Amino acid sequence: MSIIIPANTLASGGFEVANSLRFNRGSSDFLNKTLGTPTDIDKATFSTWIKFSDVTSSNDTAIFAATADGNNTTHLEKLGSQVFRLNMREGSSYIGVLTTNRKFRDPSAWYHIVVAFDTTQGTGSNRIKLYINGVQETSFSTATYPTQNVDLRFNTSGQVFRIGHRGDAGNYPDAYFAETVFIDGQQLAADQFGEFDEDSGIWKPIKVSGLTFGDNGSYLEFKGSGTSANASGMGADTSGNTNHFTVNNLTAADQTTDTCTNNFATLNPLGTPTTNTTFSEGNLTVNVASGSSFYSVPTIGVSSGKWYVEGKLVTGTTESGASYSDYGFSDRPNNEGKILNNASGRTFWLSAWDSKINYRTGGSNTVGIQTSKTGLSEGNFFQLYLDMDNELMYWGRNGSVTNSTGISFNGKESLTGEYFFAFADQYTNGTYKYSTNFGQGSIDGSAVTAHNDANGFGNFKYNPSVTTDEGDKDFLALCTKNLAENG
Numbered sequence: 001m002s003i004i005i006p007a008n009t010l011a012s013g014g015f016e017v018a019n020s021l022r023f024n025r026g027s028s029d030f031l032n033k034t035l036g037t038p039t040d041i042d043k044a045t046f047s048t049w050i051k052f053s054d055v056t057s058s059n060d061t062a063i064f065a066a067t068a069d070g071n072n073t074t075h076l077e078k079l080g081s082q083v084f085r086l087n088m089r090e091g092s093s094y095i096g097v098l099t100t101n102r103k104f105r106d107p108s109a110w111y112h113i114v115v116a117f118d119t120t121q122g123t124g125s126n127r128i129k130l131y132i133n134g135v136q137e138t139s140f141s142t143a144t145y146p147t148q149n150v151d152l153r154f155n156t157s158g159q160v161f162r163i164g165h166r167g168d169a170g171n172y173p174d175a176y177f178a179e180t181v182f183i184d185g186q187q188l189a190a191d192q193f194g195e196f197d198e199d200s201g202i203w204k205p206i207k208v209s210g211l212t213f214g215d216n217g218s219y220l221e222f223k224g225s226g227t228s229a230n231a232s233g234m235g236a237d238t239s240g241n242t243n244h245f246t247v248n249n250l251t252a253a254d255q256t257t258d259t260c261t262n263n264f265a266t267l268n269p270l271g272t273p274t275t276n277t278t279f280s281e282g283n284l285t286v287n288v289a290s291g292s293s294f295y296s297v298p299t300i301g302v303s304s305g306k307w308y309v310e311g312k313l314v315t316g317t318t319e320s321g322a323s324y325s326d327y328g329f330s331d332r333p334n335n336e337g338k339i340l341n342n343a344s345g346r347t348f349w350l351s352a353w354d355s356k357i358n359y360r361t362g363g364s365n366t367v368g369i370q371t372s373k374t375g376l377s378e379g380n381f382f383q384l385y386l387d388m389d390n391e392l393m394y395w396g397r398n399g400s401v402t403n404s405t406g407i408s409f410n411g412k413e414s415l416t417g418e419y420f421f422a423f424a425d426q427y428t429n430g431t432y433k434y435s436t437n438f439g440q441g442s443i444d445g446s447a448v449t450a451h452n453d454a455n456g457f458g459n460f461k462y463n464p465s466v467t468t469d470e471g472d473k474d475f476l477a478l479c480t481k482n483l484a485e486n487g
Helices: 482-484
Strands: 020-023 030-034 043-052 061-070 072-078 084-092 093-100 111-118 128-132 140-144 160-163 175-184 194-196 204-207 219-220 245-250 277-280 286-288 292-296 306-315 321-328 346-351 355-361 367-370 380-387 392-397 422-429 430-438 466-469 469-475
Touching: 043 061, 093 128, 128 194, 160 175, 204 355, 219 292, 277 292, 321 380, 346 422, 392 466, 422 430
Parallel strands: none
Antiparallel strands: 020 175, 030 160, 030 245, 043 111, 043 175, 061 072, 061 160, 072 084, 084 093, 093 140, 111 128, 175 219, 194 204, 277 286, 286 430, 292 422, 306 380, 306 430, 321 346, 321 422, 346 355, 355 367, 380 392, 466 469
């Protein structure tokens, strides 16, 4: 059901991860903790699940770090070239470096990363092990291993340990983190944190509460929404050690239910003109430069079921002849930056420019289906409802359904394949900003938790269940749990 298959599409059963924490580069989000005396300074393991939002820019993304200064640091990053690099530097020497040959640039996928250290090992390559999605990485463009029995900086008493910050440089992430574990005193393999599902073969998390965490160890489930370094904070340690992390710049809106066991759709930056558009807030918000065109669809498309998305036109005043503020539906995951009015394939959209619900197919002329429909203007909220089972579409504005009678595919063109929610704009008189919510629980950086869908998934400002002329309908959040049952 997806243009890029999301991680963990199991409908139910097994261990469930409830929350993630969304880190935003623009607001310099990170967590930090000053370490105490370690259980074993030569042995440690770091494990996390992460979904990267930034896969198109040249920005480096810090995952974890223990850094005194640029010459004394241990950190793991995803580089702008989309490879992982672990750097261990002491003074003028790089005592350990691992740089993967593989690239990791899927904005829809949750990756599980494990870095396991034991510098007492006699074989150099056993002193650092890197696992991605349950498989040990063995192909590196650079592979330098530390000398035997060297002490680990990031498990040293008094060292500041950071998540989402390199220490000597920001390199803040645009990413979601979930199930983040630090083990002091043991080098553990990936199978202590996950397993391959026996039916699907997908790598999935397992319960880690039975592990021995060690004195500096911690388990971050991101269950809290507070900003203090305590049991109710976003950086709360639930291992039993109370090694709580300090929260920096993160807010309650950054706590989401988009996780490695229920993966939600986001806007897809791939195929969108990156020179004129900037994605943020976990690929839920996009800024469009003046005079630019923009087209984006979610990372998930559907061919059956009933689906919902909402959002807001944060900035951008529509003016006749100056802007096309369009939102609707398309069968194309990529339209090369074209607005819906010029898109290929089959598209339906509501335009603020001509106050119509329009239809276009195969690049032919646009046909107005319904007129006198108020489109978006600055500050308006929008809703989109896609009923693939009955081939009907609905638009909403500020909580009300714009067309209570669904627009039908029938009589236009028979429906085949997947359809996507679609957002597009061509704006010439200033900047433009869309913010979307597929159930992650925030719009334009503010938390929204008023409604779940009929299956209990997602957090929305408006109710996904609505009354139409065709009857009451339950529309669902676009996430893998719902897809497994209804997609």
